[in-house]
Amino acid sequence: MEIKKTALAGTLESSDIQITLSPATSGGIQIDLDSAVASQYGDQIKDVITTTLQGFQIENALVKAVDKGALDCVIKARTVAVAQRALEQTEPAWEVL
Amino acid sequence: MSKNNVGVDIPDSILNQYDYKPYAGTKLGNPVSQRVAPTVRAQFGENKVVDSIADVVKAEVKDGMTISFHHHLREGDQVFNEVMQVIIDQGIKDLTLAPSSLTNVMNDMVVKAIKAGTITHITSSGMRGSLGDAVSHGALKTPVIFRSHGGRARAIETGKIKIDVAFLGVPNADEEGNANGMTGDAVFGSLGYALMDAKYANKVVLLTDNIVAYPNTPASINQTQVDYVVKVDQVGDPDKIGSGATRFTKDPKELKIAEEVNEVITHSPYFKNGFSFQTGSGGAALAVTRYLRQSMLDKGIKASFALGGITKPTTDLLAEGLVNKVMDVQDFDKGAADSMHTNPAQQEIDASWYADPYNKGAMVDKLDVVILSALQIDTDFNVNVLTGSDGVIRGAVGGHQDAATAKLTIISAPLVRGRLATIVPKMTSITTPGESIDVVATEIGIAINPKRQDLIDALSHIPGVPVYTIQELAAKAEAIVGKPKEIEYTDRPVALVEYRDGSLIDVINQVKD
Secondary structure (H helix, E strand, O other): OOOOOOEEEOOOOOOOEEEEEEEOOOOOEEEEEEEOOHHHHHHHHHHHHHHHHHHOOOOOEEEEEEEOOOOHHHHHHHHHHHHHHHHOOOOOOOOOO | OEEOOOOOEEOHHHHHHOOOOEOOOOOOOOOOOOOOOOOOOOOOOOOOEEOOHHHHHHHHOOOOOEEEOOOOOHHHEOHHHHHHHHHHHOOOOOEEEOOOOOOHHHHHHHHHHHHOOOEEEEEEOEEOHHHHHHHHOOOOOOOEEEOOHHHHHHHHHOOOOOOOEEEEEEOEEOOOOOEEOOOOOOOOOOOOOHHHHHHHOOEEEEEEOOEOOOOOOOOOEOHHHOOEEEEOOOOEOHHHHOOOOOOOOOOHHHHHHHHHHHHHHHHOOOOOOOEEEEEOOOHHHHHHHHHHHHHHHHHOOOEEEEEEEEOHHHHHHHHHOOEEEEEEEEEOOHHHHHHHHHOOOEEEOOHHHHHOOOOOOOHHHHOOEEEEOOOEEEOOOOEEOOEOOOOOEOEEOOOHHHHOOOOEEEEEOOOEEOOEEOEEOOOOOOOEOHHHOOEEEEOOEEEEOOOOHHHHHHHOOOOOOOEEOHHHHHHHHHHHHOOOOOOOEEEEEEEEEEOOOOOEEEEEEEEOO
16 A cells, blocks of 8 residues: 555653654665664564554555554554554554454 | 572683672671771871862872762762862773762763773662663673672771772861761761761762861761861752652552552561661652551551661651651651751661671661562562663662561562563563562562462452462563563673672673674
8 A cells, every 4th residue: 555645643652652654665664663672672563563554555664663662552553543644544444453 | 600599600700700609698697707997197187178179189099099989969969070070180090989879970970981091990889871881881891890788888898899089078077077968058968878988998088068167066977087178169969969759659550569568568477566667769669658657557556767768758757756766878858868967866877887797787687677679570589670671780789688688578669661571580680689588569469479488378368469479470561561582692791790798699791782
């Protein structure tokens, strides 16, 4: 799926993650992660974001993620929100949830 | 390799090179040691007062010496940076820095002094921020030695730490060096940690912004110990000396833990007239003091003494008559410092009296109940208060190892902090052995050390306080945050963690990244 516009979801509060999703034409899903727990959970955070975006059939995207210690469920929820905003979808994508 | 009593493999090269025995247990027997004494240059009423730090440094500090400071001024300290800058400017090299601890306000200056070659060795209670980060990434050639407050007192008395020059900031002093921590702009209360330096350093330099009439009483540090009194503009920022420690938490998680800790105390066999306790300065610990007050009023129970780092909620109990004596090695806020000045039942004690395992009896030996915090706790009840989950140094031993020898040692800690589990199968380093930890209290329930069957019997049926095994708590934490990737280290040691008796409990290696 084509990303229509740059979108943002989430906050910089503790235990949240702020994700910015921008269009890209190639290069797959490229994640720039900023997290205090990157050395322990960086791979897993990137994995959750990538898998969730793939659920939306997004193949190429630039992702900026500023993590404040979010759990996987929060990361997934914020990724779903930012994907729907970037794709300008208003109905819940049930098959992704 | 030698495996110590908490299962840490310690390379023989480290044991040999730095002359250590592996940690063998919390029971120390009755060790016999030889005290050392400082070199004294007699004076007969000559003027000790000088205006220039540079003159004192020039006269007294030489390459390769050991210098010390205290941390009673905490984040308001203005002495350390001023003195260190002068020492760097004079091009002095290869010093050992041996303060009672290092606070955040000192971090950047220590890093600067390391880069300049001024400081090449450090022993401290702890370090944080940019300094912890630099050391964990290999800034020093020789490993830092971390000692508890009691361990530092022991090391000073036995000559393991031989202080050449101590620079001690005080809020008042007379022209001969009689001083206390109780009056003046930079008042901080007890001088407990600095008293060791005043007694054992070869040269004692007081720095004060407040020279008072001779003779100054009560004198915690007295003129028989002091070589110089340096007049400075300001020793500390009063607003930052006791930064916000007495804030009463509204965090529901901390309140829940505090309530549980109080239940554990009041259901234990130690909660009776004449019991003694120590609480820290964390949010949950302060809340415990409030709950404990109510329980003491309800049951008509009074405590014989409160020990350690003192806060206003504790001195309030003293004023109210619920605690007979406060034995005070340091004050965390102005309220506690003021109380030391006005209430004779609040006794200033030095670090040796407080917690030294090599004297003729420390106060921690008489302690019934202590509440301590933790960065991590492992499934053997060992506690880490020194390194973060990423392996980087960001804490201090403080009195943790010393006070943990109490009859009932409770660790209050949340199950998880953000995405980090507090209770883990394997920690990044061990500070305090599980043998001395009795109960871990989290927001979902408690775990009791299986070695304490008496406590399992006493605490297993408290309404609203579920009991889990420590393994169950670790599993619950991991279910929330997921399994972390293991931290990678190089094989180069950056810090050695002593147990309070001077044996080696852990080695912290440089992090890889």
